[in-house]
Amino acid sequence: MSILKSEMDKRHKFSSKYFLYEPAEDSFLLQKYVKKHAYSRVLDIGTGTGIQALTAAQKNNVASVLGIDVNPSAVSYCQKYVQSKSKKLSFLHSDLFASLHPAKFDTLIFNPPYLPEDKREPKESSLATTGGKRGYEILERFFAEANFFLKPEGIILLLFSSLTKKNQVERVIKENLFEFKELERIKLPFEELYVYLVKKTDLLKQLENKKIHSSNYFAQGKRSYVYLGTYKNKKIIVKARKSSAPKNITKKEADYLKLLNRHRIGPRLLFTEKFFLVEEFVEGKRITEFIAEEKSKLKIKKILANALDQCFILDQMHLVKEEMHRPHKHLLVSYPKLTMIDFERTHSAKKPHNVTQFLQYILSSRNLLAKKGFKIDQVKLISLAKEYKLQPNRQNFKTLINRLN
Secondary structure: OHHHHHHHHHHOOEEOOOOEEOOOHHHHHHHHHHHHHOOEEEEEEOOOOOHHHHHHHOOOOEEEEEEEEOOHHHHHHHHHHOHHHOOOEEEEEOOOOOOOOOOOEEEEEEOOOOEEOOOOOOHHHHHHHEEEOOOOHHHHHHHHHHHHHEEEEEEEEEEEEHHHOHHHHHHHHHHOOEEEEEEEEEEEOOEEEEEEEEEEOHHHHHHHHOOEEEEEEEEEOOOEEEEEEEEOOEEEEEEEEOOOOOOOHHHHHHHHHHHHHOOOOOOOEEEEOOOEEEEEOOOOEEHHHHHHHOOOHHHHHHHHHHHHHHHHHHHHOOEEOOOOOOOOOOEEEEOOEEEEOOOOOOEEOOOOOHHHHHHHHHHHOHHHHHHOOOOOOHHHHHHHHHHHHHOOOHHHHHHHHHOOO
């Protein structure tokens, strides 16, 4: 790390008065594409000496340029030596977007600090070099908020280094519903520099049109990405189909969810589009976590009975939920409510097995349940499960429920 820092210090020279890096290879590479692509209202994040801001201001198709920087010295320098060079220019002290009023820009320019944290480095210089403990945390913060400050057809001109870990940068871009195109890369002795042109995906623009805000990556499965957002001041979940998934998977899950909502099963479906659906966000603990933490045997018994009851309804509807033998991610508990989530694998079947699958989970959890005061008779429960499987009626189901002692 000390060798790397030494090499970086050779490439980036400090101004002794303002603690600024003088423009170097990365600055000039990014400048090349600012000249080509920047337009209309421009925001230069981490403006430093103002090289990108001034370059953008000199373009005829640029109306205004705001340069921001977390380093007060950088802002002071630009206000004193750069701002007077164009009426289009202004500079503001801000940690990323923190000091900005709600506004939309056509072009965002960002040459972020990208070195992993080195506690030996002075604070003044680390502002311009350190991107976080792993080197890309500042980029994660940037992309989590960039959507709010970029117009639907706007662009981001992003420069980063191989030291930032290219795969991590691309992950962050994709998870925040942006897409990218590599404009150029150059090799230096200790790193490789990349310039990307980044835009909003069609999905992100569709979510904005639906007045869905704060669409941040939440999780993913084999067939979809899951995003957490807000809609009409309420938390919601957006499930977007992966390009590799079957084309009808979103409609299929939405149709099942509409049907199940009538029986008070699953999160409430709000609406659906061709490639995504929107449902209410469900607060709660995963069922195994709930059982492990809950001290009341009665409350645990009610939750298990609730889960089995929902499984029985599914059986009666001849629908298979799947994964009910390991429902850790599929059942959320906010006592006294239990919510079944994730229906993308749901399908119809002549002989559904939701109840018997959940009984497998109960049997596999019998040691944990024993600590909570349950006496699970494995042999008897298996025997009753076989009877239910042969005749999945209400009477056999009640007999099963009564064995949860």
